[in-house]
Amino acid sequence: MLLSADGLTKRFGGVVALSGYGISVQSGELIGLIGPNGAGKTTVLNLLTGVIRPTEGRIVVSGQDITGWRADRFTARGIARTFQNIRLFRDLSVLENVTAALHLRHGPGLAPTVLALPSARRAEHGMVARGYELLGLFDLADQAHARAADLPYGEQRKVEIARALATEPKLLLLDEPAAGMNPAETRRLMDVIRQVHETLSLTMIVVEHDMSLIMNLCRRVQVINRGEVLADGAPAEVQADPAVIEAYLGTRRARAHA
Ligand SMILES: Nc1ncnc2c1ncn2[C@@H]1O[C@H](COP(=O)(O)OP(=O)(O)O)[C@@H](O)[C@H]1O
Ligand SMILES: [Mg+2]
Structure with missing residues (x-):
């Protein structure tokens, strides 16, 4: 169960x-x-x-x-969810909306990020790749750099689901x-x-x-x-x-x- x-x-x-x-x-x-x-x-x-x-x-x-x-x-x-009223970071890109959620799960932690350690950079590359993969599931990869709020409503919903999936x-x-x-x-x-x-x-x-x-x-x-x-x-x-x-x-x- x-x-x-x-x-x-x-x-x-x-x-x-x-x-x-x-x-x-x-x-x-x-x-x-x-x-x-x-x-x-x-x-x-x-x-x-x-x-x-x-x-x-x-x-x-x-x-x-x-x-x-x-x-x-x-x-x-x-356990992950989406909301009845879309809750995206409106001014971030589509990709950033997804990678923000990946940080929650796989983030290298604050110290390596602040110190710009190679481990943090590698983690960042991995997250971008994973972000594209998730967007690909919804045919959104070519919209990765669009501002989230500029997408049609239906597409924004898909970004929300992609973001929820980022937490695995x-x-x-x-x-x-x-x-x-x-x-x-x-x-x-x-x-x-x-x-x-x-x-x-x-x-x-x-x-x-x-x-x-x-x-x-x-x-x-x-x-x-x-x-x-x-x-x-x-x-x-x-x-x-x-x-x-x-x-x-x-x-x-x-x-x-x-
Ligand atoms: N935070 C809240 N404060 C007071 N009443 C609420 C709150 N959230 C939901 N309700 C009430 O609980 C009932 C169920 O709401 P909700 O779960 O949103 O229904 P649904 O999603 O099926 O439309 C409704 O009568 C709603 O007004
Ligand atoms: Mg409801």
């Missing part, structure tokens, strides 16, 4: 964002986490990456209980990676996600509110609504679940009346 979470509850004052949430993730899985807006999806990702601490419950990664640890220690245990995660969590993309960009991104999952045998959880995107991508789908797990299983099974249908129709009805 790569990761398991049990009984995760998160309260923000009087708001219960998540209630008794649980998931077990085996190495190699590509899991879709879906639910209407406000269901608690981002809260799950924030908890599973140590960005916030659970009010109750526990998180075990590779057999170790890391509940309450700081986010950087989740990263060190092999065992588990990668993507928060609504297709947000803000047009249908063509979305289809291409889903292909890239599938390809990254297959070529790197990377375990992933992809969060999405649009059910149809996930149904084609993932063999396992977990559905949450109002902070609780409604269903967890194969796409066809989950899609036919009355509670899931009700949750999705319910929000659509509410929107129609709004």
Whole structure:
């Protein structure tokens, strides 16, 4: 078991964002986490990456209980993520965005860098090469020196995923990676996600509110609504679940009346 979470509850004052949430993730899985807006999806990702601490419950990664640890220690245990709102260093180049993350993982440390030792220079060369390799996965190598903020939205999302991969995660969590993309960009991104999952045998959880995107991508789908797990299983099974249908129709009805 790569990761398991049990009984995760998160309260923000009087708001219960998540209630008794649980998931077990085996190495190699590509899991879709879906639910209407406000269901608690981002809260799950924030908890599973140590960005916030659970009010109750526990998180075990590779057999170790890391509940309450700081986010950087989740990263060190092999958990990486992207954000629903893109968080790139806007004024750095595409390549620098990726190598910045490589420094976190493989940096030579401050002393050799400050002293400009050969070991630091060698490490730097290695990181640039690795940065290009990661960008290549997303057909972004020829954009390496572009300013990150100048790329189209869809490309910026890919840079974010490349940067997350730089930390060599065992588990990668993507928060609504297709947000803000047009249908063509979305289809291409889903292909890239599938390809990254297959070529790197990377375990992933992809969060999405649009059910149809996930149904084609993932063999396992977990559905949450109002902070609780409604269903967890194969796409066809989950899609036919009355509670899931009700949750999705319910929000659509509410929107129609709004
Ligand atoms: N920092 C916070 N403070 C207060 N309420 C929050 C906070 N973060 C999330 N919530 C609430 O928790 C619920 C779940 O939010 P979220 O996890 O962002 O949902 P989703 O990502 O599925 O749209 C929402 O009702 C949201 O308003
Ligand atoms: Mg969200």
